[in-house]
Amino acid sequence: WQHEADTAPSAVDLSQYALWRSSELTRDELLGALSLLPAARSETESVEVGLLFVARSEGLTWAQIAEAMGFRSPQACQQYVNRLSARRDRQP
Template structure:
């Protein structure tokens, strides 16, 4: 018997297939993507929003984009985490990071990192 996780994964795969059939399969790969890897869910959500502007679009297309939103958010949070660590590794101070993120203080930037780490399932910097 399939678990809820398996059903969820199957739903996501089906959404990706719908968008692939709607034209996303032809999206050019990003320079950082391996040639054999499919488009990211964030790119697929962007494609769905772009495709949905067409009159008469099959409602399955925007529905598939909506289905992938949570997965795309996780991708972006992982990217944010990586960029925050890269910024620190490149010598940026917390006040500089706060400025780049348009946050009011270094403490706010550190708290943001901890919140994002918690959402993506990593220990926070306070652990």
């Protein structure tokens, strides 16, 4: 998988690139990379919520999802998803 030439890199892409090149970054560039983290977190959470929605729509159980995501119980997974969804709903 590669980015299309006319597609801008995501905040996650830019953050990973900054980490990869971290030994070459100036302090200002490092601060710039750190400032990308809220957007990168939001992008990642959007993907996570989307995949969880699809998983449930396809009939996967909370036990199956919990195991795949490394939770100790289906209830812990559900609570995590509820908190994640609530946080996403509060974003502008």
